[in-house]
Amino acid sequence: MESVRLPVVNQSGYYEIRLESIGGLGANLCGKMMGELGTKYMGLNSASFSSYGSEKTGTPVKAFIRYCEASKDIRVHSPVTTPHLLGIFHDALIQDHGIFSGCNSDSIVVMNTENNLEDPCAAANNIPSVKCVFTVPAQKIAIETHSRINVVMLGAMAKASGFIPIESVNKICEETLGRKYPQTLSNNLEGIRRGYNEVKRVELTLTGRTEISSEKETEAWGYQTAPIGGVNPRFGSSVISDLSASRQGYFPFFLKERCINCGLCDSACPDMVFQFQKGEYRGKEMMVNTGLDYYHCKGCLRCVSVCPVQALVKGVESEHPDKQWFLPNQDLIRVPDYYEAAGPDGYVTSESYLTEKRIEGGEI
Structure with a gap:
């Protein structure tokens, strides 16, 4: 050889x-x-x-x-x-x-x-x-x-x-x-x-670009380096995490005109993606689905499975760069100025995202 x-x-x-x-x-x-x-x-x-x-x-x-x-x-x-x-x-x-x-x-x-x-x-x-x-x-x-x-x-x-x-x-x-x-x-x-x-x-214009150093200095927290009061602001929460990276090419595409506001999607969603607010539907005052917080959507597509009227369908994300019903979570006390790129995803467990059947509740 x-x-x-x-x-x-x-x-x-x-x-x-x-x-x-x-x-x-x-x-x-x-x-x-x-x-x-x-x-x-x-x-x-x-x-x-x-x-x-x-x-x-x-x-x-x-x-x-x-x-x-x-x-x-x-x-x-x-x-x-x-x-x-x-x-x-x-x-x-x-x-x-x-x-x-x-x-x-x-x-x-x-x-x-x-x-x-x-x-x-x-x-x-x-x-x-x-x-x-x-x-x-x-x-x-x-x-x-x-x-x-x-x-x-x-x-x-x-x-x-x-x-x-x-x-x-x-x-x-x-x-x-x-x-x-x-x-x-x-x-x-x-x-x-x-x-x-x-x-x-x-071909990219590299004018002004520099190398990104791989060296990173870290030190233990002390009275000079710890946050004031010793409060750790980096607590274990995903509320400001952007889970977009967890989606493996597909996302729930919302067809508003089909929605009957039954709330099954909200019940199935593990990440509080759906934003329901008081509104009117067919002449009755009720909670109405106003959009999805795609920051928190990890692409498990449970909502697609449970929707009885196909108001939520599986879409190829690259074909929809601008999502029409994208609405950040309205229940947050404050909306972050930025979302951290993260993505814990304990639901999608498939070896292949290209099959349609589900194996043990996990494969999409």
Whole structure:
């Protein structure tokens, strides 16, 4: 087996990759496949591991991969802080500056997004000065090919890296996914092919952009650094958390004209998304559904299941960037000036978001 030549390495002699995702999109498996790919099919030494919380699905997930020449040992097993290749699996993560931590002039960034980053937008402003940026509509491709976002991103990152052969990617897919899910192998291979072919490089104006340092100093709270009175303002609450990143491509689309204001959606919703206020319906004074707080919607689609008149239907979120009935929670004492990018999601537990049936109440 001929060894692949790494285009760039750090001072330790490693080529480093970091995957930023939310649980449920397959970044953990993608990281494992990239690690095995280097060892089995590219003649390199490699190491990979992932980092995620106890809830995993819907919460932040990171995967780390290191490559080096076969004659060298990998003796570093800490998280990747200065990636040569950064893969971002969900476009909601682009809003977070910390996602790009450690990126520099040697870094290649691959994003799953359908947005045109060449147009002026807030998301593009978060991208630091890097070597180049690639985008791929992985969500759209996965839906069309009945595959997964992780295999589409795997193909896209192979193309963007410039040294990972597509033939080797297909082989690791056949070995890893073909053995466990032989019935979906052709779909996954098609997802890889389209990700490889449809990823595109975007030209961004990097004037004034700087590198985002990966170093962060922290210190214990004391009388000089603790909040006044010793009150911890960061208590365990998700009331100002933006759960948008937990939605895996779909959201409840509200058809106001069909709604009979029965309240079943509000009863089924675990996150107080529906905003009912006093109003009039068919000549009677009653509580009327005035909209949805999509900040708190994590995309479990329970409301879609219980709606008796199909006033709530499953919609593809990328097709509705401006949600007509978006209404922030009116029961909050105050509406936050900003929502924190977060997303605990204990309901969506599927391995695939593309099937329609539910397994044990969890798979969508």
